[in-house]
Amino acid sequence: MKGKIALEEHFAIPDTLQDSAGFLAESVWNELSVRLLDIHEKRLKLMDAHGIEMMLLSLNAPAVQAIPDPKKANDLAIKANDWLAEQVAKRPDRFQGLAALPMQDPDMAIRELQRCVRDLGFVGSLVNGFSQINDPNVAVYYDLKQYWPFWAENEKLDVPFYLHPRNPLPADAKIYDGHPWLLGPTWAFGQETAVHSLRLMASGLFDQHPNLKIVLGHMGEGLPYSMWRVDNRNGWVKEPPRYPAKKKLGEYFQNNFWLTTSGNFRTQTLIDAILEIGADRILFSTDWPFENIDHAADWFDVATISEADRIKIGRTNTEKLFKLKL
Amino acid sequence: MKGKIALEEHFAIPDTLQDSAGFLAESVWNELSVRLLDIHEKRLKLMDAHGIEMMLLSLNAPAVQAIPDPKKANDLAIKANDWLAEQVAKRPDRFQGLAALPMQDPDMAIRELQRCVRDLGFVGSLVNGFSQINDPNVAVYYDLKQYWPFWAENEKLDVPFYLHPRNPLPADAKIYDGHPWLLGPTWAFGQETAVHSLRLMASGLFDQHPNLKIVLGHMGEGLPYSMWRVDNRNGWVKEPPRYPAKKKLGEYFQNNFWLTTSGNFRTQTLIDAILEIGADRILFSTDWPFENIDHAADWFDVATISEADRIKIGRTNTEKLFKLKL
Amino acid sequence: MKGKIALEEHFAIPDTLQDSAGFLAESVWNELSVRLLDIHEKRLKLMDAHGIEMMLLSLNAPAVQAIPDPKKANDLAIKANDWLAEQVAKRPDRFQGLAALPMQDPDMAIRELQRCVRDLGFVGSLVNGFSQINDPNVAVYYDLKQYWPFWAENEKLDVPFYLHPRNPLPADAKIYDGHPWLLGPTWAFGQETAVHSLRLMASGLFDQHPNLKIVLGHMGEGLPYSMWRVDNRNGWVKEPPRYPAKKKLGEYFQNNFWLTTSGNFRTQTLIDAILEIGADRILFSTDWPFENIDHAADWFDVATISEADRIKIGRTNTEKLFKLKL
Amino acid sequence: MKGKIALEEHFAIPDTLQDSAGFLAESVWNELSVRLLDIHEKRLKLMDAHGIEMMLLSLNAPAVQAIPDPKKANDLAIKANDWLAEQVAKRPDRFQGLAALPMQDPDMAIRELQRCVRDLGFVGSLVNGFSQINDPNVAVYYDLKQYWPFWAENEKLDVPFYLHPRNPLPADAKIYDGHPWLLGPTWAFGQETAVHSLRLMASGLFDQHPNLKIVLGHMGEGLPYSMWRVDNRNGWVKEPPRYPAKKKLGEYFQNNFWLTTSGNFRTQTLIDAILEIGADRILFSTDWPFENIDHAADWFDVATISEADRIKIGRTNTEKLFKLKL
Ligand SMILES: [Zn+2]
């Protein structure tokens, strides 16, 4: 399919490059570094070769989120966003930007989001999971009340927020002891991001800000398969759950969330997602440079769904959600 | 459908009853207690009313697994298994037993498994996740080498092992802070059990014991939806993963695992499981008394799968796997 | 689901009532007659009871199509349409009209379509398959060139055309000899309508009139399951097919056709239709009074698709396709 | 997948070669002829190249069925079967035979079936739809009472009967007038074979011979998608259908029929078939030489079903059904 748009597509600046070391085998580090630092060469050629008209670009992980000092986190976000804006300016027909945000300080995050959207023309933001704030050993999630003004600003600006994975802190990852391969995209990324999403849903955030738009990668981080059970366990017990949210969590999932195909090129999984959340809320993505563009595109272009859904997932859903001018 | 067999079906003895307090609202504790302590009254009536010919019974959770003292754990397992054997003896046409096991000491676990299978006629075992051993703050998983003789015995006796969920220890559950509703069946059960399963797969256990038969509840604890990604993340990196196992983890999942429908009465999820692991490895279950028998049966009896698969999932798969004489 | 719209919903006038005799057992003829002649009593009560906000009404089958004399066919169409317009005028919030058309004479059909849309406010037409013209033993299909001005008018007025089934003529039905139960909705309806649709696609009609909108009932009369094979049989033969149409037939199916759920309340079939043509082109319907409203609604309201698709199929797709003002 | 078995795989002898002319473009007639007359050269190379261990071979269509003179039909069947037996004898590890049968005379058909199974070692039969008997203008279907002794013999010998398509007679094909491309595999094959199957089901044949095993090609000739509607149309009418059979037709479909993938390499269609009839009754086939072996195998080997089902559909289901010694 030509004209695809992809939206979980990463780059690094020299300051954040090392954040991506360790995820993949050392033997490919050289290749990965080149991929991360490139925008207009190999990346664009691959986009051309595989029918991707546009990428929404975002900083690699965890980057800003892993800098406990809020001021330093803010400085890094600004630096990365400025650099990204320059790249987008060179080829606005092929690239648009998603803001990195210093979530360590909600006010700073609000200001940087405003700057990125209003001044730099970014179409949304992408944040790499929880933040460490001052204490590197504590993970802070964004359902906490101090983040609600930030969410209010997201709703006001009407830009989607991409909740991207990161690994749990070592103290919270004992279940993976002796099994480091279960960290990262293999499994731990999904657990982190799914629970973070469920926290947002249960907090009542979407009752107060019903127009918030959250994007999850990797076909929804496992949530579609289990969302029914989240709401229906112990179905004979008539007492309502004790979380602040007013509705079943699945209703927020259906109304406030969009899922991308990044790194999850499995047709069975795509079909299940369609039967749970509908094809209007699924968006093609690759997860470049951690996944290959050809792997994503070769799979998606012939995945056994309807052609109507292919066009929506491949392009028009993203076009509408991010109000892209194509 | 008449003649169904269900295999994640719990009971309590007075010593373990309190283990089930706290999972559900206090207002239903009385009803839950009665359900847990009953075998031949309400349970049997509901089985009759909803076409369940047989239940494989197992002790509630976490019970034996949460007793750090190995000797005490062993005593409790023996007590519970003896009581279960008495109940089964009254109606062997309607009930069969799954052994509780003192995993705190692999030798004791082996002996109790042997006793249960050989002397008590049990058809397998059900264990509630990791064990605490001596130190209540440390979770011990069964991929560790000290458990391999136990697994060898399982293979030798050729009886299935049901890996049932339990909650993470508080120190390992910080991600759920402020969101207690995410513990238990809502979410944490699945994470615990899925990771435990992946650890078993990655450890190489199934290379050494290729005929081990592991049963997972709740439609596979999320694994079917994500199993492709487990093996295929970063598909362009040609270095093999560094875990001891010789194959892709998905191959063990397909060859050594069976899934039950307990507590996950969602047709979309069932279809995805069929398309990932095949209908021969899916087994009807309810998760009584935490879930209702009518909820499970009313859903399953008309779930939109083929009638041939309904018979296999509802009865014959379990009959074959546990070599039941019906 | 409340607010559903249904669009294969029939009525009879006394002149056409007998056309519906013989399809169902004689024992229900009295009930069927009452159902067919009623608009505002039982029908409306059932709509209220089962969440159907609006029905698009159409004359029973074959009615106008089975009157070989074009003038008489035209007179009957006018009579039925006028009566329908009166009924719609009483409750335009609950009923809208689909025109019966004298296809025996394309000019008359054009004029009646214009009159119905412009003067009576009808939102489209519904035609019961082929027409007999003068000779009762010859079936005339609408891919023939004499019908292209009629199709041009449909495109100009931008109203959908519902191709409803009828039985083959006896001389063309020898395959069903000795098996009368295979006529009608059991099987013959589908064969007639699927082939009629394929003739339209192959004729090149949709190349010349790319905005034509054809609606098929009964989940597409079998076409979704077989459409791939229609285009791909003998895939190694590179010669293009010799039909006048410029594209694969499946492309017209995907771009010019919509399907309703009338009389085909099967979730597996619905899922296959979604995976072939997409949920945007599927429309809830019941086929009242030949099928029960409760059977259709009780099935659809809990069919295991996403809630987003339920709203589209149940209501908004039809609202958009027929430009309904609700 | 290696070790596949395929069972709708045709050959011609010089006497029947011309029967296959006209189905495909003239430009490929030379290639098609070579393919049809070959067994041990190109065919075997393609089998090797695409993981097909064994083919069950059958005569091309309509061949024997289109010879109105019963004696001549019988002679041709014997000739073809003898030639096939010689080919199988050369490579029994790679080929097995399905008998051509002179259905024009049930007694002759019985004798030839007995001879093929007992003397020639064939594992079943394949018949190309209805037969013309004496009168070339009349199609005779096998639900008629004169065929019941033939069916009894099939049950007694316990060999499957493959009901292969043929085109309707010209007098019965008026619906395709002007659209010759709708004949053959595009559409008419399916209609012919589906109705023939429904006639068998409705006749009561399977009540009397419950162990009959009928195989249909092309993913069931459209039946899985529509089988629910066959039995459930006009669901509010409680009178039983008036056909001789005692059960719903779908029950015979589920119990007496198997489907092959021949010429229908569509994953959506395969999934629907699995959800209707179960993976145990689906059998890999290609329809060589009318379809390409690589098209069938390349599709099937990666079709998005479970690996367990791939092995069953690709090999073990057919092995069991035909009691193959591999
Ligand atoms: Zn990523």
Ligand SMILES: [Zn+2]
């Ligand atoms: Zn349980």
Ligand SMILES: [Zn+2]
């Ligand atoms: Zn109708």
Ligand SMILES: [Zn+2]
């Ligand atoms: Zn064939």
